[in-house]
Each structure stands twice: as structure tokens, then as C-alpha cells.
Amino acid sequence: MHKSLTCLLIFSMLILSACAKKYQAENDDMRPNLDPELAHPDFLKIKRPRPLTKQEKEALASKTDIPFNLDVRETEEVQQYLTYFTQERRDTMEKWLERAAPHLPYIRAVLATYKLPPDIIALPFIESGYNTMAYSPAGAGGMWQFMPATGRRFGLSVDWWEDERRNPYLATVAAAKYLAELYNLFNDWNVALAAYNCGEGKMSRVINQSGHTDFFDIAKNPNLLKQETRNYVPKFLAVLKIFKNLDTLGFKTVNWGAGQVLEEVSVPGGTDLAALAEACSMNWEEFHRFNSGFRRQVSPPDRQSPVYVPVAKKELAMAYLANPSCHASRGIKSYTAAGQDTWWNLSRRTGVPIAALRQMNPTVGENVAPGQTVYIPLDSSAQDTALANLDDIPPRADAQRLQTHRVKKGESLAAIAKRYGVSQADLARANGVKSGKGVASGQTITIPVKAGAACPPMPVPQAQAQAPQAAKTVAMKKGLTLAEVAKTNKVDVQAILALNGLKSAGDVKQGMTLKIPAEAVQPQLAAQAQAQAGKLAALAKGQPQPAQQQAKAQPAQQPQPAVQQLAKAQPQPVQQPQPAVQQAKAQPAVQQAAKPDPKAPQQAQVKDSRKPSGPIQYKVENGETVWSIARKFKVDPIALLSWNKLDRTAHLKPGDRLTINVD
Structure with missing residues (x-):
């Protein structure tokens, strides 16, 4: 009996060890990697601060949008963190600021859309150091450090294929919704921020247990909250004050203007992302920087996914999606099954879960037949080692990309082969069936790529897109007004303020050097882009490709990052002083601003100080918003609203006509 128990124990330990190794291999990209200032609260052994400099005193005394009622003790804690990040860890703060720059304009616009205080822009500093790929030891992930369950609750996919907590656009929208919910629950931003750290359930229990509703009263009792949460609000306030007083x-x-302008392109399930990157003349590392949410070099097979590419690369991406079979496979390895192969041993040898293999190969049945082609997705690392134990078999010529067809009632194998221009024998061989055997209605079969199929040439990006215009600068001399600068350079006042990070004309001082946005794009360039997209769609019709129909139907103007998700959002209104209208505007040469919430209270129209010089009439197309149209013509969205006597809650419909003033 004793020997039996010993053997059972040893066997269980071996099984658990094997499972742990497999989990580690599958989740190698999710290892904890937070900066030590964030990962280890005990690391912050802050000494009693030295006397503050004059500049630090000014920063500490500066006002914030969120009201903080601090006593002497809390003010001293803020002072400790302020000196810590300006002196001992100044290099860390500088690194975080550089990392944050491309994301700040988009986050500021989303916060304005959800009626959240602009100060929340400092929150990712103390959560992740603005690292989109950050993971904590507890399993929180992304810039906003969502736990998996919380992320899924706010619409973020977290699975083997992708982790949308790492998508800065979708995660920012999710964070805005979560913060709005927390404020509506506690009606106090100090408590809401602490709850973001420890969870609303924990904070609710602490309030009920202590009888206190003020965060700083709760924080005085070390038995109620962990030290990390007790220090959370003072640390946030210190970093916020640093951020608001960088120059000082x-x-x-x-x-x-550090961020690169990106276009969102919707790709069908199972897209070879590495091949798409190559078609866009990008290496995988560069592509993955823009699309860090993907955990594999293949998009999830069961759903469409948004992909972000630089504006100059969009035509290349659309051309690839119209004809993916014309490009060599890069993120998918094809393997010809041998007689002893099963799903289980293929999973064991490749490190890919059986469920993922079955998703990737819907035409292969319960048993893998010898000679069948099995598609293996590579992970998101540039050098994938998961396939090291597979025989080194070169990819077959017909294994460039998974293309499928669902058999309709009455269809035969011969009819399907004729429709797709392939031989019946090749079609039968790709699906492991005999050539003369019938196929069942509803069955999904793989379509092999026709050898030697003619491929249309890849489009050459417009020279204008390859060489973006550099922003001009103007020195503000005595007597020169911002309105005069805007009129002389034929741009909007608000656009100048936004590009220079200013809230109002009152912030412009004599001697200041202002950046001037590049001139509005000519409308004929937009027409050329639409014409080119039409040509690509016509070329794609030369050979039926059902698996890519939705990709071919992409409109010429794609929505910008996360705009579609923002359109679906239903945020609860936060009873907080409304942020300045300027905060919500799109920034020149950075990611797309958020779409205004249709349920938000109406705000007063913003009058445009620029006189129209070249009005055109533009017909709204399906899926377009004020923000996407403003980006299309490189005009200020607030000005666009003003020109058409619309407020920020306006919802455009296809066929609506807008007046757009361009030079």
C-alpha cells in the first residue's frame, strides 16, 4: 500500500512538472517584467527627503484637476515620491516619459471622450511605466495592468492567440470605462484610484469594515489595505505633479508629435501576419511594435482582428489581403502528416495546444490522415523554436495560406475544383479524400493555391505618404497674436494649441516658439487613394477567394485605432468638471483621437477662428466619423464641427454632406 502511494505521488509530481513546463512554454511572452520601481513595493525604501529646491516646491504646490485634500503626513509622502523620481530614479522617469510620448495624445482624447479628469493620463506611469508589454508577478498585463478577468469583463480578448491588454488603443478604452465605473461607484477619485489598484470588491469591504469613506482616513490603518495600495494615491499624485511641471x-x-500616424485595417481570421508584415516592407519586430496584442504570427482563426500599419503602408496591406496566396508563408508552417501522427503528439512536439491546432485546421477530422497538410502557427517571437522537434520538411507549394470553402447542398468536388481553378485531384489530396468520393453538405474543405497563379503587382506608396511634411515653427514676437499666426499659416488656432500641448491662447507667451501643423491634405489625394483601392478590389475578383471577401470589401478610408470600439462604448456619465474641449482633439501626426460618445451631454459649439478659404462638399461614406474625416483631410475635428454647425454628440450617417475648408 505504501509503495502504491509513493508511486502515485511520484507520477503526480511528474505530470504536474510536465504541465508547468508546457504552460511556461505557451506563455513565455507573459513573464513578469515590470520595472523594479513598480514590481517590488519594498524596493521603494525612501529616505527622509532632503529640503526641496525652489522648483520642486513649485511643482509640489501646483494645482491638479482631481481635488486632493492632504494633511501634513500625506503631503510628506507625496514629497518623498516626488524627490525619489526627480533625483534617485530620475533616469527611470526619463525613460517612462520617452516611452509614453507616442500614446499621450490618444489617451488624452479618450479621457475627454469619457468625461474623465485629464490628470488620469499619469496613471499608466505608476502602473507599467507606459510599457504596453508589461506583466506583473500577479498576472496583470499591458499598459493599464488589467487582470485577465477584468480585461475580459471590459471586452478585451485574453487567450492563446492574442492578449488585447497589450493593445494600447483597446486597453485605453477599457481603462476609461473601468475608471468611470469606479468613480460612479465611490463618488470620490481618491477612493476610485485606490480601488483600481486593489479592486472594487476589496475597497467596498474596507469601507464597510472601517466606516470611513475618505481614502486618507482608511490609509492611516495599516491593517485595512496593503502598503502598495496605501502608497498608490500619494505616488500617483507625485508623478502627476512631475508630469505637469517637466520644464520647471x-x-x-x-x-x-512623437507618435506615427497609423491606419486600422481589419484582417480575416487566420491571416499570416508575418507575411502581411513582409508585404508591407516591414520586419516582424517593427510590425509587432504596432500590433503588440498578437501573441502569434497568425491572427485568431475564429474572428476578424484590427491591424495597425503606417499610413504609407496601407495600400500594401490591402493588396496583400486581396491576394494572400501570392506571397510565401512566413507565420505558418505546413507539415505533411506521417502515419503515426495524432493531434496529441503534434501538440506535444510543437508546443501548440490541440484546440489551437484544430482551429487552424478546420478541414482535418478527429484523426490526422497520412499525407494531410497540417498548418502550424508560429509564436510572436522572431525566432520560433516550438517546431524544433518536427522533421525539417520544406513547405509545400500549395501551403501558402489557409483558404477554405463551405460545401453547399448539391455541390460536388469537381464543381468546387472548377470554381477555384484547381484540379480535382489536388483538391482531393489537400483534404485527404478520394478523388471520386462525394463531399457532404456543410463540410469545410481546404482550397489549394493554384500553382503559377498570376499575381497583380504590389502598389508603390505615394511619394507624399513616404515623405511627411515637417512642422514649421514661429517665434512669438511682441505684439504677435495666436490668431494672426493661425491666419497667416492657414491653420486652425486649436490645432496649433493641440500640437504644442497648450490648453488656451492665454498659455502662449512672448518669446515662445510654436510648432505649426502641416497644411491640409489636398482632396484629390483622398480621391486617388479611393481609386487605387477600387483597382485592387477589381484585381482581386480575378480568382474567387471566399475566405478574404471581407478583406476585399475594405473601404478606402479605414477607421483609426480603436474608433470602432469607442463607437460601441456605453460609458456612464461621470459627475466631474468637464475637461477642456481642446483635450479631446486629434493631434497632428499621432494616433487617431477617440470618437465622441453619442450619449454624452451636449457641449457648446466651438467657434473656429479660421476663415474658410476653399470650401468643398464631402459625402459621408459608410463607417466614417467626424474624427476619421478630419484625419482624412488633415483638418481640426473641432473646426469641422464648427463649419457644419454640429456639436460633439453629432452622429454621421452615410450620405450626409459636410462642408470642409481646405487650401
């Missing part, structure tokens, strides 16, 4: 404290000011 000697930090390099934020470059609000």
Missing part, C-alpha cells in the same frame, strides 16, 4: 523640474518636455 528640468525634464525634457513631452513631444506630442
Whole structure:
């Protein structure tokens, strides 16, 4: 009996060890990697601060949008963190600021859309250091450090294929919704921020247990909250004050134009992302920087996914999606099954879960037949080692990309082969069936790529897209007004303020050097882009490709990152002083701003100080918003609303006509 128990125990330990190794292999990209200032609260052994400099005193006394009622003790804690990040860990703060720059304009716009205080823009600093790929030891992930369950609750996919907590656009929208919910629950931003750290359930129990509703009263009792949560609000406030006083404290000011303009392209399930990157003349590392949410070099087979590419690469991406079979496979390895192969041993040898293999190969049945082609997705690392134990078999010529067809009632194998221009024998061989055997209605079969199929040439990006215009600068001399600068350079006042990170004309001082946005894009360029997309769609019709129909139907103007998700959002209104209208505007040469919430209270129209010089009439197309149209013509969205006597809650419909003033 004793020997039996010993053997059972040893066997169980071996099984658990094997499972642990497999989990580690499958989740190698999710290992904890937070900066030590964030990952280890005990690391912050802050000494009693030295006397503050004049600049630090000014920063500490600066006002914030969120009201903080601090006593002497809490003010001292804020002071400790402020000196810690301006002196001992100044290099860390500088690294975080550089990392944050491309994301700040988009986050500011989303916060304005959800009626959240602009100060929340400092929250990702103390959560992740603005690292989109950050993971904590507890399993929180992404820039906003969502736990998996919380992320899924707010619409983020977290599975073997992708982790949308790492998608800065979708995760920012989810964070805005979560913060709005927390504020509506506790009606206090100090408590809401602490609850973001420890969870609303924990904070609710602490309030009931202590009888206190003020965060700083709760924080005085070390038995109620962990030290990390007790320090959370003072640390947030210190970093916020640093961020709002960068120039005063000697930090390099934020470059609000650091982000690259990206276009969102919807790709069908099972898209070879590495091949798409190559078609766009990008290496995988560069592509994955823009699309960090993907955990594999293949998009999830069961759903469409948004992909972000630079504006100049969009035509290349659309051309690839119209004809993916014309490109060599890069993110998918094809393997010809041998006689002893099963799903289980293929999963064991490749490190890919059986469920993922079955998703990737819907035409292969319960048993893998010898000679059948099995498609293996590669992970998101540039050098995938998961396939090291497979025989080194070169990819078959007909294994460029998974293309399928669902058999309709009455269809035969011969009819399907004729429709797709392939031989019946090749079609039968690709699906492991005899050539003369019938196929069942509703069955999904793989379509092999026709050897030697003619492929249309890849489009050459427009020279204008390859060489973006550099922003001009103007020195503000005595007597020169912002309105005169805007009129002389034929741009909107609000656009100048936004590009320079200013809230109002009152912030412009004599001697200041202002950046001037590039001129509005000519409408004929937009027409050329639409014409090119039409040509690509016509070329794609030369050979039936059901698996890519939705990709071919992409409109010429794609929505910008996360705009579609924002359109679906239903945020609860937050009873907080409304942020300035300027905060919500799209920034020149950075990611797309968020779409205004149709349920938000109406705000007063913003009058445009620029006189129209070249009005055109534009017909709204399906899926377009004020924000996407403004980006299309490189005009200020607030000005676009003003020109058409619309407020920020306006919802456009296909066929609506807008007046657009361009030069």
C-alpha cells in the first residue's frame, strides 16, 4: 500500500512538472517584467527627503484637476515620491516619459471622450511605466495592468492567440470605462484610484469594515489595505505633479508629435501576419511594435482582428489581403502528416495546444490522415523554436495560406475544383479524400493555391505618404497674436494649441516658439487613394477567394485605432468638471483621437477662428466619423464641427454632406 502511494505521488509530481513546463512554454511572452520601481513595493525604501529646491516646491504646490485634500503626513509622502523620481530614479522617469510620448495624445482624447479628469493620463506611469508589454508577478498585463478577468469583463480578448491588454488603443478604452465605473461607484477619485489598484470588491469591504469613506482616513490603518495600495494615491499624485511641471523640474518636455500616424485595417481570421508584415516592407519586430496584442504570427482563426500599419503602408496591406496566396508563408508552417501522427503528439512536439491546432485546421477530422497538410502557427517571437522537434520538411507549394470553402447542398468536388481553378485531384489530396468520393453538405474543405497563379503587382506608396511634411515653427514676437499666426499659416488656432500641448491662447507667451501643423491634405489625394483601392478590389475578383471577401470589401478610408470600439462604448456619465474641449482633439501626426460618445451631454459649439478659404462638399461614406474625416483631410475635428454647425454628440450617417475648408 505504501509503495502504491509513493508511486502515485511520484507520477503526480511528474505530470504536474510536465504541465508547468508546457504552460511556461505557451506563455513565455507573459513573464513578469515590470520595472523594479513598480514590481517590488519594498524596493521603494525612501529616505527622509532632503529640503526641496525652489522648483520642486513649485511643482509640489501646483494645482491638479482631481481635488486632493492632504494633511501634513500625506503631503510628506507625496514629497518623498516626488524627490525619489526627480533625483534617485530620475533616469527611470526619463525613460517612462520617452516611452509614453507616442500614446499621450490618444489617451488624452479618450479621457475627454469619457468625461474623465485629464490628470488620469499619469496613471499608466505608476502602473507599467507606459510599457504596453508589461506583466506583473500577479498576472496583470499591458499598459493599464488589467487582470485577465477584468480585461475580459471590459471586452478585451485574453487567450492563446492574442492578449488585447497589450493593445494600447483597446486597453485605453477599457481603462476609461473601468475608471468611470469606479468613480460612479465611490463618488470620490481618491477612493476610485485606490480601488483600481486593489479592486472594487476589496475597497467596498474596507469601507464597510472601517466606516470611513475618505481614502486618507482608511490609509492611516495599516491593517485595512496593503502598503502598495496605501502608497498608490500619494505616488500617483507625485508623478502627476512631475508630469505637469517637466520644464520647471528640468525634464525634457513631452513631444506630442512623437507618435506615427497609423491606419486600422481589419484582417480575416487566420491571416499570416508575418507575411502581411513582409508585404508591407516591414520586419516582424517593427510590425509587432504596432500590433503588440498578437501573441502569434497568425491572427485568431475564429474572428476578424484590427491591424495597425503606417499610413504609407496601407495600400500594401490591402493588396496583400486581396491576394494572400501570392506571397510565401512566413507565420505558418505546413507539415505533411506521417502515419503515426495524432493531434496529441503534434501538440506535444510543437508546443501548440490541440484546440489551437484544430482551429487552424478546420478541414482535418478527429484523426490526422497520412499525407494531410497540417498548418502550424508560429509564436510572436522572431525566432520560433516550438517546431524544433518536427522533421525539417520544406513547405509545400500549395501551403501558402489557409483558404477554405463551405460545401453547399448539391455541390460536388469537381464543381468546387472548377470554381477555384484547381484540379480535382489536388483538391482531393489537400483534404485527404478520394478523388471520386462525394463531399457532404456543410463540410469545410481546404482550397489549394493554384500553382503559377498570376499575381497583380504590389502598389508603390505615394511619394507624399513616404515623405511627411515637417512642422514649421514661429517665434512669438511682441505684439504677435495666436490668431494672426493661425491666419497667416492657414491653420486652425486649436490645432496649433493641440500640437504644442497648450490648453488656451492665454498659455502662449512672448518669446515662445510654436510648432505649426502641416497644411491640409489636398482632396484629390483622398480621391486617388479611393481609386487605387477600387483597382485592387477589381484585381482581386480575378480568382474567387471566399475566405478574404471581407478583406476585399475594405473601404478606402479605414477607421483609426480603436474608433470602432469607442463607437460601441456605453460609458456612464461621470459627475466631474468637464475637461477642456481642446483635450479631446486629434493631434497632428499621432494616433487617431477617440470618437465622441453619442450619449454624452451636449457641449457648446466651438467657434473656429479660421476663415474658410476653399470650401468643398464631402459625402459621408459608410463607417466614417467626424474624427476619421478630419484625419482624412488633415483638418481640426473641432473646426469641422464648427463649419457644419454640429456639436460633439453629432452622429454621421452615410450620405450626409459636410462642408470642409481646405487650401
